[in-house]
Amino acid sequence: MIDFPRRHRVPYDGRFRIGDLDPDPPKASGSEAKLEAELKESVARLDELQRKLFADQHHALLAVFQAMDAAGKDSTIRKVFSGVNPAGFRVHAFGRPSDLELRHDFLQRVAVRVPERGKIGIFNRSHYEEVLVVRVHQAALAAQSLPDAGGKGFWEERFESIRDFERHLARNGTVVVKFWLNVSRKEQKKRLLDRIEDPEKNWKFRLGDLDDRALWDDYQAAYQAMLRATSRPWAPWYAIPADDKDYMRAAVARILVETLEKIDPRYPKVGAAQRRELQAGRKRLRAE
Ligand code: AMP
Ligand code: MG
Secondary structure (H helix, E strand, O other): OOOHHHHOOOOOOOOHHHHHHOOOOOOOOHHHHHHHHHHHHHHHHHHHHHHHHHHHHOEEEEEEEHHHHHHOOOHHHHHHOOOOOOHHHHEEOOOOOOOOHOOOOOOHHHHHHOOOOOOEEEEOOOHHHHHHHHOOHHHHHOOOOOOOHHHHHOOHHHHHHHHHHHHHHHHEEEEEEEEEEEEEEEHHHHHHHHHHHHHHHHHHHOOHHHHHHHHHHHHHHHHHHHHHHHOOOOEOEEEEOOOOHHHHHHHHHHHHHHHHHOOOOOOOOOOOHHHHHHHHHHHHHHHH
16 A cells, blocks of 8 residues: 555655645556545544544544645545544634634634544644735735734744644644645646536636636745645644545545554543443343
C-alpha cells in the first residue's frame, strides 16, 4: 500500500516549495477501482477508531481543510466520513466573519469550535483563512480594524499565534491534522464551468469565486508561506494532489486512519468495581 502520510507531509523545516508539487497524483498510484477499495477500507476503519476515541476520552481529533474553490473540500469530507457515526464528529464551515467576530481576535471564533475530547472535529476552511483570503484581499484585513494591520512582521506574528494555538491544543489532547487540497488552475476552470453547465450544480457557483481565481498567484504565494510556517510535528500539513478525486479521497482517509492509529485509543479497562456491577446486572436481568 502507498505510504500516503510520508508521500504528502509538508516538511517542518520551512523550506517547502509549492512549485515542486504536482496537482496530479504520482503515476502508478493504482486504478480507480483500487483507490475506491482503499477508501472503503479506510472509511470502515475510521468508524472503528472513532468509537474507541469516544470510549477512551483522552483525545480529540481536529481535521482542517483548506483549498481554492472547487478543489473538492466538501465532497472529500462527505465521502471520507460517510461511515462514521454522525454523533461522533462535527463539521464546521467557516465563512466570512460576522461584525461581532471581526471585533474579536481572529482565533476566538475558531477556539469555541474545537472538538471536545472523544470527538472528531472537521473545519471546512478555518483560522487559516486569516493568512490566505485576508492576506490576499486588502479589504478583508481593513475590516478587522487592527492597530498595526499589515505592518512589519504582521504575517509572521500571525503564523506565530497559529503555531502557539495549535501547540496549546496538542498539549491538551487535541490532535491536529491539516489538509491542503492542491487543485490546478486548469482543473479548477473545468470544475467551475461544470458548475455553470450542470443545473444541479448551479447553486454552487458564485461569480466572486472568479475574483479569487484571478488572484491565483497571490494565493499560491500565501499557501506556500502558510505551509512553510505552520507545518509542524504537533500539527502537520499534508499537501494532497486534488486533480484526481479518487486519489485525493483515498489519501485523506488513509492519513486520518494513520493519525488515529497513532493516538491508539482504547476501550477503558474494566475495573473491579465495574466488574461487580456487570455481575450484579447480569444477575438481575436473568432473574426477571
Ligand atoms: P465557501 O466555503 O465557498 O462557502 O465560501 C466561504 C467564503 O468565506 C470564502 O470566500 C472564504 O474566503 C470566506 N472566508 C472564510 N473565512 C474568512 C475570514 N476569516 N475572513 C474573510 N473571509 C473569510
Ligand atoms: Mg466558494
